[in-house]
Amino acid sequence: MxxxxxxxxxxxxxxxxxxxxxxxxxxxxxxxxxxxxxxxxxxxxxxxxxxxxxxxxxxxxxxxxxxxxxxxxxxxxxxxxxxxxxxxxxxxxxxxxxxxxxxxxxxxxxxxxxxxLVNLKMQNVPEVENGEDYFFLDTGSPHYVRFADDVDAIDVVKEGRKIRNSQRFAAEGTNVNFVQLRDNGIKVYTYERGVEDETLACGTGITASALCAAIKTGKNEGYFPVEAKGGQLEVAFKRTENQFTEIWLKGPxxxxxxxxxxxx
Structure with a gap:
């Protein structure tokens, strides 16, 4: 044996x-x-x-x-x-x-x-695609970001899977993030490719969502506290138009x- x-x-x-x-x-x-x-x-x-x-x-x-x-x-x-x-x-x-x-x-x-708490420096993001109702960018992994008034009302798996398997993304796949702006930061729910399901948190997705929130709110530097289903994280950054440097992801x-x- x-x-x-x-x-x-x-x-x-x-x-x-x-x-x-x-x-x-x-x-x-x-x-x-x-x-x-x-x-x-x-x-x-x-x-x-x-x-x-x-x-x-x-x-x-x-x-x-x-x-x-x-x-x-x-x-x-x-x-x-x-x-x-x-x-x-x-x-x-x-x-x-x-x-x-x-x-x-x-x-x-x-x-x-x-x-x-571990602070991880992410790669610079040289460009962000700003679509009609979405953003698309690469923070080490590709991310589709859509803002919503109430992310709790979204079927993350159903809607995320639909976008991930759409004609544009079907071949390579993309991660899909639904983001809600709040007075004290943002709330993010993510559907992850490869897992093919919602996860309790996604670091590159939370990073992508925070950068898109900076564009949406006109914030040039600082940080966003982020609430995910699995806990609290924080993303710091510096922005020049749609380019980002000094990106740090912080959390447990x-x-x-x-x-x-x-x-x-």
Whole structure:
């Protein structure tokens, strides 16, 4: 009887956006095995998560972040995932409270503050498409943003899936965000491609929504407090017309539990 390979995993969540993370510095885990990654993310037959990350070594940076959607495919940048893997890197002793790491969209900086909130610097956004009733932009992942008077009245899965599978986006997919302006910030609900469902929070989506709120309200710099279904986050930025720099995503990144996976 063949003995199954066992590997340790760590479960983290950032505002309800949950991830399985593996320390893969020795590259023992095959991230190219789509079915395996998907099975680990399966909420009924696996550990269960919105996505999975591998922390790997790099000769010039503190580490490399590889991110996979719940469908098992390697994906574009995940903001909450980025914050969680920074917290994980500190748990491993790789970093203290500051880091520079490499992700699919380039180098990111991050700082863990005195309240253990992780501040992740996002890539600059050089342009935002301003449509008749929507915005479209890339904050490390593509995001469609639509404002509404009451996001609680929207069927996020139904409407999000319709936009994600529309003729324009069907081939590559897009994430879809519904945003409500409030006196003290914004409220954001997100349908995520790859998960193909609503998630409790989406870091790149919350970032995209805050930048679009800045355009909509004429705000040139500062920050927006953001309410997602999974908790509170914050996005800071500087704006010149439809271009953004100094974008920081701030929020909790919490260790939940760890365990061992048996792999065929």
């Amino acid at each position: 063949l003995e199954l390979m066992k590997t340790k995993f760590y479960k983290y969540q950032g505002a309800g956006n949950d991830f399985v993370i593996l320390d893969n510095r020795d590259e023992h885990f095959d991230g190219d095995n789509v079915e395996l990654v998907a099975s680990i993310c399966d909420r009924r037959f696996g550990v269960g998560a919105d996505g999975m990350m591998l922390l790997q070594s790099h000769p010039e940076h503190d580490f490399v972040m590889r991110y996979f959607n719940a469908d098992g495919r390697e994906a574009s940048m995940c903001g909450n995932g980025g914050r969680c893997i920074v917290a994980f890197a500190r748990k491993l002793g790789l970093i203290h409270n500051k880091t520079r790491f490499l992700a699919v969209d380039g180098i990111h900086e991050a700082v863990i503050d005195d309240n253990d 990144a919490t260790f939940v539990f760890d365990g061992t996976i048996a792999i065929d």
